[in-house]
Amino acid sequence: MTSSQTSRQRLFLVSGVLSVALGLGTGHPELVAVGAPCLLLVAIGALVETTPAFTLDATLSRRRALETEHIELQLTVDTPVPLGRSEIMVPMPEGLVVEGARMDDQVLALEADVVQVLVPAGSSTIRIDIECRHWGTYRLEAVELRVRSFSGTRAYTAALGHSPGLKVFPPVAELRRLLEPVETRLGFGDLVSRARGNGFEYADLRPYVPGDDPRAINWRVTARASEPWVTERHPERNADVVFMIDTFAEARRGVDQTLDLAVRAVTALVEAHGRRLDRVGLLAFGEPVRWLQPGMGDRHRYRLLDTLMESRVVWQQYWRGLGAVPRRSLPANALVIGLSPLLDMRAIRAFADVRGRGFDLAILELEPDEYLPPAGPGTEDVARRIWQLDRDRIRHRFERQGVVVTPWARNDALPVAITRAGAFRRRLLRARV
Amino acid sequence: MSLPLIAASSAVGVAVLPVLGGDGGAVVITLGAGGLLAAVVGLFVDRQGMVAFAGVLFSIQLTMSLGAAQEWWTVGWAVLLLVFLDSAAGVSERRRRLPGAFGPQLWRLVRLAAVAAATAGAVLVLAGSSIERGLLVQAAGLGAAAALVLTVALLAREAK
Numbered sequence: 001m002t003s004s005q006t007s008r009q010r011l012f013l014v015s016g017v018l019s020v021a022l023g024l025g026t027g028h029p030e031l032v033a034v035g036a037p038c039l040l041l042v043a044i045g046a047l048v049e050t051t052p053a054f055t056l057d058a059t060l061s062r063r064r065a066l067e068t069e070h071i072e073l074q075l076t077v078d079t080p081v082p083l084g085r086s087e088i089m090v091p092m093p094e095g096l097v098v099e100g101a102r103m104d105d106q107v108l109a110l111e112a113d114v115v116q117v118l119v120p121a122g123s124s125t126i127r128i129d130i131e132c133r134h135w136g137t138y139r140l141e142a143v144e145l146r147v148r149s150f151s152g153t154r155a156y157t158a159a160l161g162h163s164p165g166l167k168v169f170p171p172v173a174e175l176r177r178l179l180e181p182v183e184t185r186l187g188f189g190d191l192v193s194r195a196r197g198n199g200f201e202y203a204d205l206r207p208y209v210p211g212d213d214p215r216a217i218n219w220r221v222t223a224r225a226s227e228p229w230v231t232e233r234h235p236e237r238n239a240d241v242v243f244m245i246d247t248f249a250e251a252r253r254g255v256d257q258t259l260d261l262a263v264r265a266v267t268a269l270v271e272a273h274g275r276r277l278d279r280v281g282l283l284a285f286g287e288p289v290r291w292l293q294p295g296m297g298d299r300h301r302y303r304l305l306d307t308l309m310e311s312r313v314v315w316q317q318y319w320r321g322l323g324a325v326p327r328r329s330l331p332a333n334a335l336v337i338g339l340s341p342l343l344d345m346r347a348i349r350a351f352a353d354v355r356g357r358g359f360d361l362a363i364l365e366l367e368p369d370e371y372l373p374p375a376g377p378g379t380e381d382v383a384r385r386i387w388q389l390d391r392d393r394i395r396h397r398f399e400r401q402g403v404v405v406t407p408w409a410r411n412d413a414l415p416v417a418i419t420r421a422g423a424f425r426r427r428l429l430r431a432r433v
Numbered sequence: 434m435s436l437p438l439i440a441a442s443s444a445v446g447v448a449v450l451p452v453l454g455g456d457g458g459a460v461v462i463t464l465g466a467g468g469l470l471a472a473v474v475g476l477f478v479d480r481q482g483m484v485a486f487a488g489v490l491f492s493i494q495l496t497m498s499l500g501a502a503q504e505w506w507t508v509g510w511a512v513l514l515l516v517f518l519d520s521a522a523g524v525s526e527r528r529r530r531l532p533g534a535f536g537p538q539l540w541r542l543v544r545l546a547a548v549a550a551a552t553a554g555a556v557l558v559l560a561g562s563s564i565e566r567g568l569l570v571q572a573a574g575l576g577a578a579a580a581l582v583l584t585v586a587l588l589a590r591e592a593k
Contacts, residue, residue, distance in 0.1 A: 004532075006522065006526065006531070006532075006533070007481050007522045007525060007526070008518070008519060008522045010481075010485075011481065011484065011485055011488070011518045011521075011522055012515075012518060013580070013581070014485050014488065014489075015485070015488045015489075015492065015514065015518060016577070016580065017577055017580070017581055018488070018489060018492050019492050019495075020573055020574070020576075020577040021577065022492055022493075022496050023573065024573060024574050024577075026496055026499075028496065028499045029503070029556065029557060029559075029560030029561075030495075030499055030503070030504050030507040030557065030560075031492070031495065031496060031499070031507075032556055032560070032573045033507055033508065033511060033552075033553040033554075033556035033557045033560070034492070034495065034507055034510060034511040034514060034553060035577070036511075036552045036553060036555075036556045036573075036576075037511055037512075037515050037548060037549035037552040037553055038514075038515060038518070039576065039577060039580045040548070040552050041515075041545075041548070042580055042583075043580055043583070046583050047583075085536060087532060087533065087534075087535050087536070089530075109536065111535055111536070112530075112535070114530075114535040114536075116535060116536040146532035146533065147532070147533070148532050148533025150541075150544075152519055152522070152533070152541075152545075155531070155532035155533055156532075157532055
């Protein structure tokens with residue numbers, strides 16, 4: 001707890017001393033009478049008012065929440081004496097909003113992130129209702145309890161001993177269709193492999209050769225052909241899927257930004273690929289590069305989402321290239337899904353580098369157009385059109401390399417974009433063969 | 434009633450009372466107008482120095498307006514000055530989101546005004562009593578000096 005003087009002390013002192021000095025100099029007791037209250041308040045503040053010993057502690061009802069959900073911040077104030085009218089400062093980071101506060105079923109006044117409360121002696125619990133409006137990782141460290149003395153010359157502030165942390169996730173969009181990788185892993189999953197082996201999906205028929213599993217003999221065909229034939233099947237496998245998020249640049253209008261789209265898409269895709277038993281990894285490239293090598297299971301998914309929630313676009317000139325990324329984070333045969341507004345050349349080069357190394361790459365282009373102000377007439381309009389042409393050139397260059405670039409606008413549904421990307425990929429893969 | 438309105442109203446009262454109650458000459462009116470201007474500017478541009486300067490002008494205005502007889506309206510003036518200083522500081526604190534600046538302030542100002550009226554009245558009663566005037570002046574001087582020394586010592590301790 002800290003104690004500090006307020007500006008009143010100086011004001012009262014200047015006014016009081018001046019009035020008394022004028023009174024003594026001119027011999028008017030009225031001036032002394034005018035200065036006396038000011039000096040009395042300064043003296044009360046310095047001599048009579050003692051520093052109250054109070055503490056403030058905070059706990060959150062939950063450490064993780066979804067967007068639009070409400071959580072409760074419980075503040076416990078311990079004080080041996082009544083504090084009287086006090087203020088609780090609850091300045092929230094952008095993305096969290098204080099909706100209300102109450103103490104023992106009594107609704108407290110809330111004004112500009114300040115809760116006003118009468119704190120009695122003993123232990124009191126104040127509950128603050130917080131609405132999670134935007135995904136992200138938050139730490140509630142600026143919460144403090146403040147009390148001012150009666151004379152107004154001193155203020156006492158208690159900050160939190162430890163600041164509780166909160167992670168807010170975006171809501172998960174349901175995806176029924178996902179991008180299918182060109183290659184699968186050997187692990188068991190829901191993907192039908194192109195290879196032939198033990199599985200459920202029918203692939204072909206062929207004559208029996210010594211060494212074949214007798215259980216694979218197709219008895220109907222064998223009866224008609226008078227020689228043993230076996231049924232070949234496609235095995236069910238899983239795949240490695242790595243999400244590459246561009247944190248070099250973003251388009252932003254107010255609190256809306258292209259990174260939001262990337263985070264929402266990855267959250268939904270991680271959930272859907274997890275259900276398909278795929279291994280999922282993350283590569284947020286910018287500076288610093290954050291990565292999480294592909295893995296499975298709920299714990300890994302939570303780790304990935306936790307890393308994802310810490311994603312921020314930090315403008316930096318420096319970029320070490322893909323060489324800085326550990327090899328394990330990009331396993332061979334992995335399907336790499338890039339999410340980028342394609343605004344920064346370093347990101348575009350990184351995607352080209354990934355494709356050049358032979359990875360199966362699909363790019364979900366987070367359309368920046370909607371975040372831009374409308375182009376004015378004349379040169380502005382021409383510049384915007386040139387810029388659009390340049391972006392088309394980038395898309396065509398990727399398509400020539402066999403990479404699908406699917407635009408995804410803010411108001412479009414993610415499943416539609418994924419379905420469109422899947423259709424383009426199938427067409428592109430056929431053309432390549 | 435909002436805090437800036439309370440501050441502005443009390444400043445007007447502080448400027449007008451010496452003109453109405455005391456010897457309202459041209460100098461007194463000019464000093465009052467100057468003090469009021471400084472107070473309003475200090476409130477609008479959030480300058481504590483301007484508010485203190487207004488307080489100085491008001492004090493000089495009061496000195497100029499006092500006559501030989503004991504002036505009881507100065508109790509009201511003392512109350513208005515304290516309310517003006519406290520609410521002006523409150524306005525500034527609210528802008529800077531400093532402790533104690535939020536919530537209703539009227540009840541606290543009423544209590545402060547009561548304290549100020551009682552103190553100023555007590556001093557005037559003492560001044561009008563049969564106690565030797567020199568003794569009273571010495572006591573007031575000692576009190577002011579003690580308050581000054583104490584506050585300077587406290588400021589120095591907190592600055593460390």
